[in-house]
Amino acid sequence: MAMGISEMSFHSTTRLYAQHFCTASPFTSPLRKSAKVNHRRSLRARTWVISEKLHNFQKINLSQPLQSRKKFTECHCQQASDIANLSHDEANSTWVQDAVNKVSQVLGSTNGQSAIEFENGSAAKHGEDPTLVMPEPAKNLQPKKTRGSSLVEDEAWRLLVESMVYYCGSPVGTIAANDPLDSNKLNYDQVFIRDFIPSGIAFLLKGEYEIVRNFILHTLQLQSWEKTMDCHSPGQGLMPASFKVRTVPLDGDENATEEVLDPDFGEAAIGRVAPVDSGLWWIILLRAYGKCSGDLSVQERIDVQTGIKMILKLCLADGFDMFPTLLVTDGSCMIDRRMGIHGHPLEIQALFYSALMCAREMLAPEDGSADLIRALNNRLIALSFHIREYYWVDMKKLNEIYRYKTEEYSYDAVNKFNIYPDQIPPWLVEWMPSKGGFLIGNLQPAHMDFRFFSLGNLWSIVSSLATTQQSHAILDLIETKWSDLVAQMPLKICYPALEGQEWRIITGSDPKNTPWSYHNGGSWPTLLWQLTVACIKMNRPEIAERALEVAEKRLSIDKWPEYYDTKSARFIGKQARLYQTWSIAGYLVAKLLLEKPDIAKTLWSEEDAEILNALNVMVDPTNPRRKRGKVLKKTYIV
Numbered sequence: 001m002a003m004g005i006s007e008m009s010f011h012s013t014t015r016l017y018a019q020h021f022c023t024a025s026p027f028t029s030p031l032r033k034s035a036k037v038n039h040r041r042s043l044r045a046r047t048w049v050i051s052e053k054l055h056n057f058q059k060i061n062l063s064q065p066l067q068s069r070k071k072f073t074e075c076h077c078q079q080a081s082d083i084a085n086l087s088h089d090e091a092n093s094t095w096v097q098d099a100v101n102k103v104s105q106v107l108g109s110t111n112g113q114s115a116i117e118f119e120n121g122s123a124a125k126h127g128e129d130p131t132l133v134m135p136e137p138a139k140n141l142q143p144k145k146t147r148g149s150s151l152v153e154d155e156a157w158r159l160l161v162e163s164m165v166y167y168c169g170s171p172v173g174t175i176a177a178n179d180p181l182d183s184n185k186l187n188y189d190q191v192f193i194r195d196f197i198p199s200g201i202a203f204l205l206k207g208e209y210e211i212v213r214n215f216i217l218h219t220l221q222l223q224s225w226e227k228t229m230d231c232h233s234p235g236q237g238l239m240p241a242s243f244k245v246r247t248v249p250l251d252g253d254e255n256a257t258e259e260v261l262d263p264d265f266g267e268a269a270i271g272r273v274a275p276v277d278s279g280l281w282w283i284i285l286l287r288a289y290g291k292c293s294g295d296l297s298v299q300e301r302i303d304v305q306t307g308i309k310m311i312l313k314l315c316l317a318d319g320f321d322m323f324p325t326l327l328v329t330d331g332s333c334m335i336d337r338r339m340g341i342h343g344h345p346l347e348i349q350a351l352f353y354s355a356l357m358c359a360r361e362m363l364a365p366e367d368g369s370a371d372l373i374r375a376l377n378n379r380l381i382a383l384s385f386h387i388r389e390y391y392w393v394d395m396k397k398l399n400e401i402y403r404y405k406t407e408e409y410s411y412d413a414v415n416k417f418n419i420y421p422d423q424i425p426p427w428l429v430e431w432m433p434s435k436g437g438f439l440i441g442n443l444q445p446a447h448m449d450f451r452f453f454s455l456g457n458l459w460s461i462v463s464s465l466a467t468t469q470q471s472h473a474i475l476d477l478i479e480t481k482w483s484d485l486v487a488q489m490p491l492k493i494c495y496p497a498l499e500g501q502e503w504r505i506i507t508g509s510d511p512k513n514t515p516w517s518y519h520n521g522g523s524w525p526t527l528l529w530q531l532t533v534a535c536i537k538m539n540r541p542e543i544a545e546r547a548l549e550v551a552e553k554r555l556s557i558d559k560w561p562e563y564y565d566t567k568s569a570r571f572i573g574k575q576a577r578l579y580q581t582w583s584i585a586g587y588l589v590a591k592l593l594l595e596k597p598d599i600a601k602t603l604w605s606e607e608d609a610e611i612l613n614a615l616n617v618m619v620d621p622t623n624p625r626r627k628r629g630k631v632l633k634k635t636y637i638v
């Protein structure tokens, strides 16, 4: 893909510059003094400015006299918007106090007292490092009933605010889980990109835009960071799975500390999986930020435009693949462990499609991006045709597969992927309702993964990857199969669970993914928000309302678990974290959207007329180019 030279050099210069600034020599880096800190990768929050001419960097902190540096002892940072010294120069330093005030208003504080008790604006710094301050346990903060909201909702807001993570005094994200009694936090004390999406949307829906803007801009800085695993570097456009704010001693000054952002691109994550979904969610959130806040200046920034292009470049790069779907390893999305979802899992395809749609809306039309936009448009068409045509199953389609002939060698084979009818699992023959259908979990040569994956199906509705008819059919299926998919807690991550020999082979006998637990058929309250957006889009909010009612009965009492176990979601998950932020935020987003369904349209993409026309041409039997799928005129080297 032809990326403008100036953009590329901007990005790589940023990287070099940041490397110079952030790591100096690895041998002298103060980060080496901290056993827990990896010297290679963290983004240091020092004061530095990029001049308006993007290539003309000016570093200001290292050359400052010690005297003036000292006053930054606690914090050496500038705000995210200052990093590129572009459109936002309003001082952000009062954000914390503002946030406290505003969220108090949100929670409808009484007697002039804030419902969220912050002291000195520093109450919510998280992390296991002794240098970071843990929030006060929630016990002092009793939920207050506010007008028009429920106790549960008020508690959820308070917990969400408590989960906020600060970098140099500004909120930059939310911690994944915030259970003060949990002694084995693993990486749940980090800000996960995917986990922050419902938090970010909850803040956007409440008019709290700054935390989202900061998150977008800081994670953008991490995108271009050097990342390696055993001497191998993944693509530059990769966004981290998560990051942590650490406080470390400042170079050459034992009395001073500085905060650093330490990203994990999968090099430390359990299983070492590359977070393919992070960049896709980042683009989706960026568009939601613009739509909700009306502030388009963030997406218009050159560094943000370059960030979008780098993600696209990584996704649209040519490979060996025959399919327009994105080829990924197992566990590269919300299901971040081995679960047999390598290849072309639906969740990634739905997010990919959605990110392409959102990016197309935001990319500035300029000469340098014409090829990219054409490649993007072509991919949208091919992807939507592929998924709508080959991933869809309902009674009719299942019966067709059941009667498939195999070993067809020709361009117009009916059974293109050589699927053996015996692959249709016995459970599906019973389970498929006569009304309704769904997109299967994965498609590979001679293999269809017939499991129902909730997020992939819901996000296909939200992004208009599924047709209107298919979208309704997915919701029909959720209604008909309520006792399997919702039962006592919405929503099953996938259905059914892998059991017995299948579980042993596919998960590698993973003790966390036992049948009907965690990723293997567990129930995840966070999925409520995606369900709600999908239902509102299809004008069927009553389905989401019903699910919310089920969730509301238990979530607060059960301390907001990460997931629930058993076939009907009766138990709190075996190893589920409590006070899991995206369970809290997912609930809040669902609640807010159902109260004001009109705002939900800022989160979905409408079916695009151009794509629809192209698809019609592709399935038009009178079109001679149709058979070998040569409707798209030109290919582009990305």
Ligand code: GLC
Residues within 6 Å of the ligand: 176, 177, 188, 192, 194, 195, 333, 334, 335, 336
């Ligand atoms: C688990 C989930 C993953 C989530 C993470 C942090 O690993 O599988 O999707 O991002 O926890 O909550």
